[in-house]
Amino acid sequence: xxFDGDELAGIADLFGGLTREELERACSELAYRDAxxxxxxxxxxxxxxxxxxxxxxxxxxxxxLVPGPxxxxxxxxxxxxxxxxxxxERREVAEGRALDAAEERLRRDAARAVEAGDDERVAELLDxxxxxxxxxxxxxxxxxxxxxxxxx
Numbered sequence: 524x525x526f527d528g529d530e531l532a533g534i535a536d537l538f539g540g541l542t543r544e545e546l547e548r549a550c551s552e553l554a555y556r557d558a559x560x561x562x563x564x565x566x567x568x569x570x571x572x573x574x575x576x577x578x579x580x581x582x583x584x585x586x587x588l589v590p591g592p593x594x595x596x597x598x599x600x601x602x603x604x605x606x607x608x609x610x611x612e613r614r615e616v617a618e619g620r621a622l623d624a625a626e627e628r629l630r631r632d633a634a635r636a637v638e639a640g641d642d643e644r645v646a647e648l649l650d651x652x653x654x655x656x657x658x659x660x661x662x663x664x665x666x667x668x669x670x671x672x673x674x675x
Contacts, residue, residue, distance in 0.1 A: 524554040524599075525565040528576030532594035534602055535577060539614035540587030543568060552608050556601050575651050580616050580624045589616050592625055592658035593651060622659040629655060633667050645671050 526534075534549050535541045541549065546568060554564035568588070571577040578591040590596045606613075629651060636644040649671045652664040 524550075524557045524563055526550050526553075526599060528567075528571035528574055528593075529595050529597045530599045530602075531566060531568060531571045531588075532576050532590035533596035533598040534605065535588050536590045536596045537598065537602060537605060538611055540580065540582075540589045540616045541611070542585055542587060545609065545611060546588055549602075549605050549609060552605065553599055553601055556604075574647075575625065575629075575654065578621055578625045578628070580620050582614075582616065582620070587614065587616055589621050591621075592654040618659070622655075622662060625655055625658075626662060626664070629664065630667055633671050637670060 531546060531550075535546060538545075547564070547566060550564040550566040551561040555561040557563075568577065572579065572588070572591075574593055575591040576594040577588045579586050580589055629648065632644070633648050635641075636648055649668060652668050652671070655664055656662045
């Protein structure tokens with residue numbers, strides 16, 4: 524069973540945030556339920572993070588993955604039963620912490636992409652700056668856009 528970034532964001536959103544291990548376990552549970560094989564879960568969490576569908580937020584004692592600025596969270600079939608299957612309480616992650624984490628990562632990713640001359644990644648990140656600003660009104664990533672595209 525394959526999970527796209529929006530489904531991973533939907534699963535994380537169902538709980539308010541999940542650790543990487545919990546998200547992978549949730550996907551395994553759904554794959555087992557669907558196909559009888561927990562190993563059939565195909566969830567590329569790193570790709571979802573790279574695409575800003577998920578954002579990792581440090582909460583002090585652990586890092587939680589929450590829906591990111593490019594996500595359109597959706598729940599895969601059977602996901603509504605995950606809170607009972609996993610026995611994980613809903614968590615609250617402050618919106619400001621998620622924004623700070625997304626902005627910080629976007630700034631780092633932008634610096635790396637420009638340094639590497641990776642035009643494809645620069646274009647992706649340029650789009651992501653607008654998504655972050657729409658996701659969190661008040662965010663201002665004009666300086667990041669300037670760095671990504673100085674001729675703009």
